[in-house]
Amino acid sequence: xxxxxxxxxxxxxxxxxxxVKEAExxxxxxxxxxxxxxxxxxxxxxxxxxxxxxxGPAVSEYMAVNSTxxxxxxxxxxxxxxxxxxxxxxxxxxxxxxxxxxxVLFKVARDEGRPFRVDAGESTVEVLGTVFQVKQSDGDVxxxxxxxxxxxxxxxxxxxxxxxxxxxxxxGVASPQIIEHPYPNPTAWVTGVFNYEATPLESVLGELxxxxxxxxxxxxxxxxxxxxxxxxxxxxESIADAISAALEVGITVKQLER
Amino acid sequence: xxxxxxxxxxxxxFRQLCLYALHYLGDFDESKxxxxxxxxxxxxxxxxxxxxxxxxxxxxxxRCIDLLRLKKKERIAPMDDLSYISDEEAQWRSxxxxxxxxxxxxxxxxxxKLLLLNKRxxxxxxxxxxxxxxxxxxxxxxxxRAIDSLxxxxxxxxxxxxCL
Numbered sequence: 027x028x029x030x031x032x033x034x035x036x037x038x039x040x041x042x043x044x045x046v047k048e049a050e051x052x053x054x055x056x057x058x059x060x061x062x063x064x065x066x067x068x069x070x071x072x073x074x075x076x077x078x079x080x081x082g083p084a085v086s087e088y089m090a091v092n093s094t095x096x097x098x099x100x101x102x103x104x105x106x107x108x109x110x111x112x113x114x115x116x117x118x119x120x121x122x123x124x125x126x127x128x129x130v131l132f133k134v135a136r137d138e139g140r141p142f143r144v145d146a147g148e149s150t151v152e153v154l155g156t157v158f159q160v161k162q163s164d165g166d167v168x169x170x171x172x173x174x175x176x177x178x179x180x181x182x183x184x185x186x187x188x189x190x191x192x193x194x195x196x197x198g199v200a201s202p203q204i205i206e207h208p209y210p211n212p213t214a215w216v217t218g219v220f221n222y223e224a225t226p227l228e229s230v231l232g233e234l235x236x237x238x239x240x241x242x243x244x245x246x247x248x249x250x251x252x253x254x255x256x257x258x259x260x261x262x263e264s265i266a267d268a269i270s271a272a273l274e275v276g277i278t279v280k281q282l283e284r
Numbered sequence: 285x286x287x288x289x290x291x292x293x294x295x296x297x298f299r300q301l302c303l304y305a306l307h308y309l310g311d312f313d314e315s316k317x318x319x320x321x322x323x324x325x326x327x328x329x330x331x332x333x334x335x336x337x338x339x340x341x342x343x344x345x346x347r348c349i350d351l352l353r354l355k356k357k358e359r360i361a362p363m364d365d366l367s368y369i370s371d372e373e374a375q376w377r378s379x380x381x382x383x384x385x386x387x388x389x390x391x392x393x394x395x396x397k398l399l400l401l402n403k404r405x406x407x408x409x410x411x412x413x414x415x416x417x418x419x420x421x422x423x424x425x426x427x428x429r430a431i432d433s434l435x436x437x438x439x440x441x442x443x444x445x446x447c448l
Contacts, residue, residue, distance in 0.1 A: 027438060030377060031431075034303075034384040035403040037312055040396075043299050121417060141417045152415050177401070177415055184397075186405040 040183035041200060085116040090128075094216070102135035103142070106216050129161040131216050134174075149195040149202065150184075152177045158187070159213055165197030168205075170212035178202045209233040220257045220265070227251045230269070231277075238262045241280040248275035285330060293336055294323055301344050303385070304378035308348035318347050341375050380438065387437040391430055398423055399430040 088097045090107035098104050099115050101122055107113060111128025117140065124132075124144045134142045134153050144151040146162040149169075156174025160167065169178045171187040178185050178193050182200040185193055192208035195201070209229060211220050214237060222230055230253050231242040240262055251273055257265045266277040285293075298319060305315035322343040333339040369377070388396060398416070401407045402423075409427075413420045 027380075027435070030381050031384055031434060031438070032403070033307070034381050034388065035400065037303075037306055038385065038388050038400060038404060039312060040389070042312065042316075043302070138414055141415060154411060154414055175407070175411070183400075186401070186407065 039201075085114065087115075088113045101137060101140070101142075104133045106131040108215055126160060127162055129159065129163070129215065131157075131159045131213055133157045147195070148180055148197075150179050152179075161212075167195045167202075168212075169193050169195075169202070170208065172213070209236065214259050218259050220259060222253045222255055222257075224252045224254055227253055227273070227275075234262065234265065238279075239282060241282055242266060243278050243280060245276040248273065251275065285326075285333070285336065287327075289336075290323070290327055293326075293340065297337060297340055298323070299385070300378040300382040301340060303381045304341065304374060305344050305348050307374065307378075308345070308352065314351070318351065319344055322347060341371070345371065345374075384434060384438055387434050391433065395426045395430045398426045402427055 084100060086100060088095060088105065088107060089112045090109050092109055094109065095107045095111075096104065097107070097113075099122075101117060103122075105113055108129035111130050112126060113130055114125045116123050120140060122137070122140050122142045124142075126144060126146050132144070132153075134156050136154070142153045144153075144160055146160050146167050147165065149162075149167040151158070151160060151169055153176045154174055156176055157172040158174070158176050159170045159172070161169075169176065169187060170192045171189050173189055176187045178187055178195070180195045180200050180202055185202050185204060187193055187204075190208075192205045192212060193202040194205060196203070207229065209232065210222060210225055211217070211233060214220050214233075220230075220233070220237075227244060227248055227250075231244060234240075235242045237259070242262075253269060253273060255268070255272060257268060262279050266279045269275075270277045301319045301322070302312075302315045305318045306312060309315050309318065322340060325343065326340070331339075388399075391399065398412060401412045401415070402409065407415070409420050409423045412418070412423045416423070
């Protein structure tokens with residue numbers, strides 16, 4: 027009996043049979059583009075950081091407008107905000123809470139007595155000292171974990187994510203779903219690099235298209251090829267040229283029609 | 285078989301057939317797909333069947349075996365932990381398991397969450413305590429209570445089964 031219980035608990039998913047009457051359960055879609063604010067030349071960059079102090083629990087707010095902002099939270103955690111992102115941090119003796127929008131990379135300082143929680147849209151991320159990224163974009167929330175463990179939940183059941191895992195909570199869905207083949211460089215906007223190690227070309231071009239908001243198209247003879255190499259995130263055309271040369275296939279970059 | 289008959293078979297057996305398939309395939313979504321396919325076949329072909337329940341179980345088993353052959357797995361008997369059991373036992377087991385599943389469904393949400401974090405997601409009591417802002421003792425108690433109520437539920441079903 028213990029074995030049967032163990033089996034059920036191992037595979038249990040809340041609401042797994044709710045759709046028994048419907049045709050198919052929703053598939054995980056990769057969200058086509060996230061709106062990427064144009065990066066203005068460094069000299070003209072404007073960084074806006076706003077601190078608000080109020081009586082009661084301390085509240086700090088951070089915002090990135092035209093370029094990436096890095097900040098240290100009062101508890102020693104650090105955050106990096108992508109342009110367009112906002113973070114509102116508050117804490118007390120018992121907890122640390124963040125409300126956010128946009129894309130933010132977190133490096134959470136370990137504090138045994140105070141759980142760290144992030145609210146983005148309808149989702150909640152609870153962590154033990156870790157490094158992870160939350161991308162909130164048009165109603166869908168994506169979480170990628172780099173170090174440590176994270177519990178990512180919607181309004182019902184949650185999923186535990188460990189390094190290398192990515193999960194999405196789609197708008198209107200109760201629980202996050204794990205993405206089977208996540209893009210290899212979810213934090214390229216911070217690292218400035220795309221690293222590929224025998225990565226299927228389809229994944230590479232998918233990631234690049236998503237990142238730049240453009241369409242990377244490859245010639246049909248390239249099906250099944252893999253790519254190994256590092257590319258800086260600056261210029262889509264030169265990345266396309268480099269890959270073209272490395273694999274001897276044709277790659278073109280097109281603006282997406284709006 | 286008429287449409288309403290098939291629909292009632294669906295409502296009655298779909299979930300336990302999924303758990304049955306899950307023992308073969310190990311993947312929940314795949315198992316669901318297989319069972320859906322079996323019902324689709326049943327609707328399409330509508331063969332003469334004397335025992336629909338057995339028919340469905342056989343159908344699911346065969347589809348699972350085909351799938352595993354396609355994936356070139358060597359062992360194709362339903363087994364977890366290297367124990368081979370008969371089709372009949374596997375069928376019976378799935379009926380118990382769906383009862384257990386329902387029992388988990390009916391646990392109070394907080395308690396179920398703690399139980400799953402520990403048993404399904406592999407977090408230690410200390411990790412759960414830290415994550416949820418609770419004491420380790422509370423975590424341990426809640427989980428023990430959850431397992432206890434699941435065991436009691438299962439015993440009820442067992443005794444019902446043996447009284448028939």
